[in-house]
Amino acid sequence: MALNVLNTTYSLAKAQLDATKKTSRISGYFSGYYNYFKRDSGSSPTSTASPSSDISTPNGILRAHVVKAECCLLIAVLQLLQESVMSYVKCGLNLRRAYASYNFVWQKYKAMGDDACKYMDRDTISGVQFGIGSVHFVLSALPAKIWKAISVLGWKPDKELGFKLLKECADNKRIRSSMATVMLLAYYATAASFTPQILSEQYTKIAMETLLEAQRYYPNSALYLFFAGRISRLALDLSLSTQSYLYAAEMTKNDWAETAVANACRYEIAVNHMITGNWNEAASSFEQLHKEKYWSPAFCKYMQGSCLEMAGNRSAAILAYAEVPRLVVKKLGGRMSDIDAYALRKVQLFQSSGYQELDLHVPILEFMCIWNLFHFMDKPRLDYCLRSVNKALETIQIQEQEEYDKRSQELAPETSPPDHFDKRATLLLVKAALQNVKGNDPAENTIILNWIIDHKDNLATESWVVPYALWEAGVACWNVNNRNRSRHVWEMALEFSSYDFEYRLAVVSINIIGWEASTTTKKERELTLLLCM
Template sequence: MASKKIDAPPSGTLASSANGADSDSLLLQQLEDELKKATFDDDRLEDRSISSSSSASSASATGNVIKMQANLLSAAEQESAACMTFNESDIQEAIRILHHAETLCNAQIHAAPKKSVPLMTSVSKMVSSGWSYFGYKDASKSKPNSPAGTPPPPLPKYMTNGEIRARVVRAESQLLTSLILLLQESMMSYLKAGLNIRKGYKSYENVWAELQSMGDEVNTLVDNNTRGGIQFGLGTINIVLASLPTKILRIISSFGYIGDKALGFDLVSKCIAGKGIRSPLGSLMFLSYYTILAGFAPSVLGETNIPVADKILKDALQDYKESAFFLYFKGRNCRLKSMIKESTAAFELASSKATVEWGSELQRLCDYELGLNCAILLQWSESIKYFDRLAQENYWSKAFFLYFKAAALEECGQKQEALSTYQLIPGLVNRKFGGRTILVEQYVSRKVRLFEQNGFENTNLPALEILLIWNAYSSMTQESLRTCLAQVDNQISKNRGVTGLDSLAVLKTIKGAILHQLHQHKEGAECLTWVQDLPAGKIAEEKWVVPFACWEAGVGSWMEDHALAGDQRWARAKAFWDKAMGYSGYEFEFRLSIRIHAAMTRIQDLAEQMKLKAFH
């Protein structure tokens, strides 16, 4: 299968901050060493798959001492035989279980009878016939209850169905581990995700090549669920890699490949059509792509992604009416359409359906979405209940949920209660991944420290700031947007001559984003231009605000230029987004990078469509 390479990262691009450069470089070296070892182990495993060495010696070669019988079920026999969480302990447990699954699969692979190779088979026959000619018998190949010299059963022409199945499950374990790690938004997690993607991709490629070699026999030699597993896994890896921005791809560049989105969509579509056990996972993969990615850039991707997500949801909910997962994505998709009432109903129904073992985790996730919906509706007192509950249950980041609660309390005019809540946060910033505080907790701890410096007198609408960073204004009604705009204008007037440029830049960026959603593009552009034109170094604390202002300026230009012909439609937007990509070392950098990559991919798709039209 054709694959593409990406350039190695330029010197210094991997450092998340100046004082972390040395540790990041050391970490990168460690991960690259591990990657080389994993590549060597993979190659040895492939060598063993065409050898006739015993399963015991194969297992000891990699340190696996699990004894396991080979899975010799045929494809037909195999056919008949055949969650979401952000809590650190659950994440680590999931990764542990997936690693154990890898170990079990390796043992199954080692136990499988190895397929014949034409050249080796010919040599074996020649040697054995030569020994027979001289009257020798190979006693080691005789069965205990068989006459001496009885030849062993012939080696299979292809990998057995059991071995292919084990390889697919192993690759799937590596894929799921990488997806978990990518969600952590840290340097180490991205590097480790790259390592697992590399290993999983190689496993999928090997079994994919094996299936291709079977030709028309594949449907009888390999069971439907295993074929669906290959289609789902290889397709998902290609889609995920195609969706990652350059900044993240450079970090995992030791993996070496970028995704083929067209191939990925084709394979996952075949997985869904196959109606196997991974068919609903394929539908969820597409929904994740169309809804979550659109959520990063709703004003840019909404018109194309939302209708597709609607169709997938309609088909999926016909087959899985009680699925809490599909109902959850229905809530996300409704929010993209600014149908917050319908979105809330879908999240509430999803929560009520989540009653099995993992149900509590999905219920908490729905609580978070419901709290965000309340904030979008400016129903702050209702949002407080959800964020307080999430904090009390110690879900994901207690510090972040208390920060959101305190910000909502301020919106309700309960300043003293908000102050008391803010003061709890520094002692709760303890959620780490790879020894580092997670990004959102770095953000809230820095904000509380700034508030403390002025005695919590001037916090500058932190709730509206969260809605900006979370890209929520595109889901608001015009009335709610005007309410927020009045708040921002009032705060800017209060701050005049009192606060520094950091606070004013944040408020101007919020105002610019709101004005664009109100289609007041000229006024919105003026606010965002003011932020972008600030002299370098003038922003002391809010390093994220200038690149976010560039992003919002691009969104406004995209909306304003939507009716223009040709590349004029996106020329201004692209210039702003290119400018945003020039910044680094700020909070939520990778989150913004994903937004920009999604938008740039949309531009590429439109450019390709223009070329096709011109050609025809």
Template sequence: MTLQVCLEECMEALDLFLNNHFSESLDKLRPRVKESMYHALIYATVLEMQAMMTFQQDDIVNAGNTMKSAQEVCQRFQIATDRVCGFAEQLQALHADACYAECLLQRAALTFLQDENMVSFIKGGIKVRNSYLIYKELHTFLQSNSSLQGPNHIHLEGGVSFGIGAFNLTLSMFPPRLLKVLEFAGFSGDKEYGLSQLNDGATTNNLRSMLCALLLLCYYTFLTFILGTLLFTTRKMFTFLSTSLQGAIFLFFAGRAEAIKGNIDEAVVLFEDGCKAQQQWKQFHHMCYWELMWCFTYKCVWRMAYFYADLLSNESRWSKAMYVYMKAAYLSMLAPGEARPFGEDEVELFRRVSTFKQKIAGKSPPTEKFAIRKARRYKASCPVRLPVPVLEMMYMWNGFSMISKRPELTEGMLQTLVEAERTLLESPVNEYSMDDRCVIHLLKGLCLKNQRHIQAAEECFNKKKIKFDHYLVPNALLELSVVYIDMGRKEEAIKLLVKAKTEITHLELDKKVFSLTSIADTGDTSTICPICQCAIIGE
């Protein structure tokens, strides 16, 4: 097969994948995985996506072995073309290099996902470095040899754009100190350049367009909530993915975009459509279940939110501790005498949370550690209930930003918090009472900030004496600084952010702390990381 025919077949296979025909996509690729570097790469990529969603050890091992075989196929093409120096052979060698670098990068991702030991971590790091060096060399070569173009050059450029863009964007989100070390070692972490490379790759019709588009959508719908950029990017993705508007992946991101805009009911419809779109890979459903759980949380419909948390705890392996914690949290929001679904008891569920602890890339996810720590108080013979565990976890996932454009949803949250505070004040004082009041005050402050009641919000963010929940101190300082930024009081905001950073360092809440002061410098409050407590993504 010629390189052009291989690429055309792989494009067709990706179209099948985007339109929910997963088995047909793999069937189209499978016969040529031993003879075509692109068939081998795309086949392994699809299996890797499946492994990352199922989180099953067998799937991860299978994907890793398949990616290793794909790397060997690419290597064979590199060796074969090194022996000749014709124009066509030289171009094929460049394609082989790009495919080889992508195999290395994806194998590294699987290594981090699969193994927890330091040796595997180092091996993965070496793969990442080698991949980056190949991409960098290819990028330099293409820029200095613009005349060297063949009929499939757009696919080569797309591959290099994906690699360079992914590296720059990912590294730009590392802590500044670590980024300086990496840049000294030859890596590049330019966020804007990374985004432009991914944008170029996503908006041209090449084999890596889907990967570039998905990475951009992940960035704009999860790591930043910049509405204008999100709308622009989503519009471009609609145009690019116009042939797969009913694809499960596309429906998921379309739902996420609606949720960020505050259109919760529209988001629910899209996530439900994403579940109906296909039945081959149930793991796609889990992404939608997670978002549906939060959508019903924003609407304070605890039973429906519990339903999706229950589905996740039974079907998904990604974070069982988190799912069980959320089930218990939703049950605790129901009235004491109200019947519990399936006869489950929140105290028993809270006590089981720690038994599901796991590690990814050698580390426990921050929110999972947080859930385990919060559930600890239920292990006592006379457990002290958490006042608003659902809303506290919602804050960890940046949920209050999601409802900031919906006054009625914010008002519903505020009423829930007022009722929780009343219940807390009427209960006997215990060792957690002050911490619980501070949690409620912090969350009330977020609601009041959404309602533009700035002075009332400021009063809620004034920290008090904390005994257990030390994360509240830097977070309260952070939220108060955001209020000051909105008011144009940047000097005061900077002082608070520096103080928040000092508190984090002193308490050792999270040693991977990003630049806090960049928020005050730019006035861009959208850079708050939705999943890492106390961690801010900065320049």
């Protein structure tokens, strides 16, 4: 529905622009009369800051270019969220179209110099500042593979320019100021939550200052309250985070956005419940989200089952898992979304053993590892999670021994050798992530992560484990101030492809490499840009 509205708006703006391509005598007369009137009202006739070719472009035409460009920009954002290769390509092309229109207006704006506000209204200026800033932001969030394709066109993102223009747009308090603030908050909150071990301290303070400034003008904005929940979590104030989400949902009651905001807040509250170990409350929230068909009903049902399993209610967990396959929908060009594919694959794995091997898995902790949620847990809950992982590893070891004992009693045994590489690798990755957060002795983590990397050829189903293990290895190096090694390991992770949540890890790695480069020399920054392109 959003795409249809944006495409319709794009067509209207384009029709307005097409109608003005043929200049009539009347439009030429009015343009000349307008310029004469401006000179007669006090403008210096010798001023050269605004060439007539730029002044003669009516503000309405410039505004139409901005409207057309913003439609392309927002379409690109929607395509980016679909997380498929074709969607990424379309996203890049729409960003290119958006930038072409924005750049046309931007060049006019710069040519007018100090007199720009005489010939362009401030809302059009606000729109072009928001647009160019956002294009550079969104472009920097694309996976490295798509960056390489776009770089062939000679187009390079400039995140610093994006920051500057969005900040100016937000400070000017015009029509796109709120959107610029939302874009900045979304970037700060997403980047810091993707990599809390490294960027949380850097971005949380900036995000909080941006949010407080925005709330001075819109104290009851549900959108800003939602971001208050995200930023409070980054600041490790989970109680305030949950209160902010509840207040945001309350603000939209009987509003057009009531259902959407309520469900988004309910999901974030469920995440807070997981972080605080309230598994039953989290399961209840995911059950409600499944009923509301929020995001991915299959994934919400999978998460409900995983929370129930962690709470010790296996019977209810199995019933929830059993519903997942029928909830999966192929909707992205005939393919499943990454999150649906992940949930379906995990459930099929559980079903293949008749749910008899659930003791060899910790599904909810596996998801929390991928989503980098351990950083927000306190020490007692981290210890509890670590005990759960160690228990599952011990169970694998016991089962392996039983299988070897059975084979030792047979000559040319029919029983296959134990094959628990995928299960063990997943559990070891979760254990390494927990120990990274706890700050345990890095020597043990080195052994664990090396085992995963050494056995990568034995992993049949969990192809995501190796690149994520490289990510954790980089974090471990970062924790001991070996940053060059961290960058090298993260670059190794970017070489992997076709695994679950590839896009998420690609964005994480690119943002960290780029952020660290911004704190070093110009030569290193150029090297990082080349890596990303």
